[in-house]
Amino acid sequence: MIYPIVVYGHPVLRKVAADIEKDYPGLERLIPDLFETMYKSEGLGLAAPQIGKSIRIFVIDGKPAAEDEPSLADFKKAFINPHITEKSGDLVPMTEGCLSIPGLREEVNRESHIRITYYDENWNWHDEEYDGYTARIIQHEYDHLDGIMFTDKVNPLRRRLLKSKLMAISKGKFEAEYRTILPGQKIK
Numbered sequence: 001m002i003y004p005i006v007v008y009g010h011p012v013l014r015k016v017a018a019d020i021e022k023d024y025p026g027l028e029r030l031i032p033d034l035f036e037t038m039y040k041s042e043g044l045g046l047a048a049p050q051i052g053k054s055i056r057i058f059v060i061d062g063k064p065a066a067e068d069e070p071s072l073a074d075f076k077k078a079f080i081n082p083h084i085t086e087k088s089g090d091l092v093p094m095t096e097g098c099l100s101i102p103g104l105r106e107e108v109n110r111e112s113h114i115r116i117t118y119y120d121e122n123w124n125w126h127d128e129e130y131d132g133y134t135a136r137i138i139q140h141e142y143d144h145l146d147g148i149m150f151t152d153k154v155n156p157l158r159r160r161l162l163k164s165k166l167m168a169i170s171k172g173k174f175e176a177e178y179r180t181i182l183p184g185q186k187i188k
Ligand SMILES: [Zn+2]
Pocket: 097, 098, 099, 100, 140, 141, 144
């Protein structure tokens, strides 16, 4: 099933998402649905709050970014109950976008190295370290679980200039090739 994507300004994107139990209802279906929704909207990653579910899950398929980072060619993973336990390295700037903020791209600084624990879709526990572009994508998706949007991390001067653009997006003034849910609309 392909879900509509929740757009900037909707309160579900600002909640801190909750860990889930292994027997979370519909979990088996939810993971492939997240992937399917992500592929449909041509994202590199998608977090559960972006389809209106305030739970700690995100999925990533880095294939489209393999040109920039070859190791992403085979990077397809679901992260359940992820927790970043370490961030280190230099702050590196790079332009990011987000399916929940259609049409807006801005430079964001992120740490180059992370350590993260999580369960995969077979409920195997992992404790892994990532660098570079992979670490960036993971941090972007992970932030969604803590109610953080990438625009929060843009430098303050630039962020002030973004205010009216974000306001327009939250009112539906954007073009997107996928279905969306605006703030104020009900999530089913
Ligand atoms: Zn995002």
